[in-house]
Amino acid sequence: MSSPAGDVHLRDLRYFVAVADAASFTRAAEALFVSQPALSKQIRALETRLGVRLLDRGAAGLVLTAEGAALLPHARRLVDDWTRVREEVRRAGTAPMLLVGLQTTVGRDLTRRLLAATREHGASMQVRLVSWSDASSGLADGSVDVAFVWLPVIAPDLETRILSREPRWVALASDHPLAPRPEVTMTDLADEPFVALPRSAGALREFWLASPDRGSPAVVAAEADTAEGAIEAVASGTGVVLLAEGNARLLARPDVVCRPVSDLAPCELAVAWRRGDTRELVRAAVAALTGATDDADAGSGPPAPPTPRATPRR
Template sequence: MDLDLRQLRYFVAVAEELHFGRAAERLHIAQPVLSRQIRSLEDELGASVFDRDRRGTVLTPAGRQLLEDAVPLLASAEALRRRVSAAAQGAPTLTVGFMPGLVVTPATAAFTARRPGVNVRLLRTSWDDQVEVLVDGRADIGIVRLPIDRRGLQVRPLFQEPRVVMLPVGHRLAGNASVTVGDLASEHLLQDPDAVPEWRDVAVELREGRRREVPAIHQVEEKLELVASGAGVCVLPLSTATFYTRPDVVPLPVADIGPNEVALAWVSSRRSPLVHDFVEAAAETLSRPGGRFPFPQ
């Protein structure tokens, strides 16, 4: 059986929307065409992937399994397309993803010394897409902040760094030398609580089910704007907090919060010698004392 990638893309759109009309609009095709393509896919698979009735559209067990497998398969196909397109340009290229606050120059300089003919490109990532850019081929390797979804990835730890809480300059705790998680328990955290499990486990708002909704935040700058306005607090790695210094926000050490871990990550199935050489260059320059990012610890 040869699966049609176009039909898989159509399936994923319907599975994410759970509505054929909205999925058709998203795909810019007519709804009857979409319905025929899904039926053709079901015939090919020999299984129904959706239950459709007057109440709506839901995934069947087979559909849930297909969605779980289709998303990484489509991402791999996109990664293949990107790599072939890059190879066709002539000069070899290595794209390195990196999180805000991380300085990658020592690693890229060491890599370029090893591979002077390679064009190194940098791609700034976020908590939301630092893994996604590896899977879909936008980046060949990433300098990531853990935790991440490690499925399909090779991960090599580099170092740990402290985390600090960002408070507005007029905050009741802003004058302290440091704070504890207990001091912050009643604060509105402007990020996923799972990213700060120490806070999550003691926070009053979570225990009482009164946690306010956190707006969609895509950049560190947006998060700090909200902190400065008094909308809440956030916890950042020290290097990020130092990189984004501003007068209306105060970084404070948190005595009982764990460090952030920085690591290299790449797709396990990649056998590129360029990826291997960058891993070695980054491990040498970013893990040793004095080779890390130049911020106070």
């Protein structure tokens, strides 16, 4: 190889990572939308600048040399870092936005309060509906900044503050035998087929099946990724589903009736955010929802709310 000549270009590192990951010039060229000869030329140029051979064609196909294996993690990190820097630069000139995750219709005047708080901080707000299959309501993968969640949420990297405690109700098809009753018990529902959250919802699935309050496992007739899907299954007679009192009113429709379940503990609606996220907009969002005064210490995280109160029935 010739001696090093000049600085390495980020494009060459990106091409090298693609070839190393694909173990093929052909597949890497297709992924990069460049011709194979052009890609081979760039890799040779990179090897020339570094003064080492990075790839060998062996009996098993394309393999990294020792030098190539040493370069790969550093090249990958540089490419990833530049991608993040580029996105930050692109966002720098735009107004801040609060991304809010939710899995069911929230109502309860909560989104209006959030919107008012974001506008006070010169920001905008975007609401994203997240499937029940994501127990973090979009927080885990960073797609939202704060989220409305129903407890329990088993995620050690999330902080939560309870916003309301509400009785649990059950949704039934309008012609269900239990529909005429003013309220029901878990004994009444013990043998009923249930519409469940996806298994990936974990502890939340078990909570809405009332598993801790049963003598035997629930009969699961179907699973639903959204509240609307669950109510549709109820309307068709597939099964019944537990829901919060407030959502029973928000999701009301003529072919479904909702009744309180008298012997179940209430459910808890909370606001959640990633632990350690002390951005001003996130702090303001939590303060607006909990009614607390924001703390001047940015390292303390969003403040705790006053003692939670049950949301008045509407």
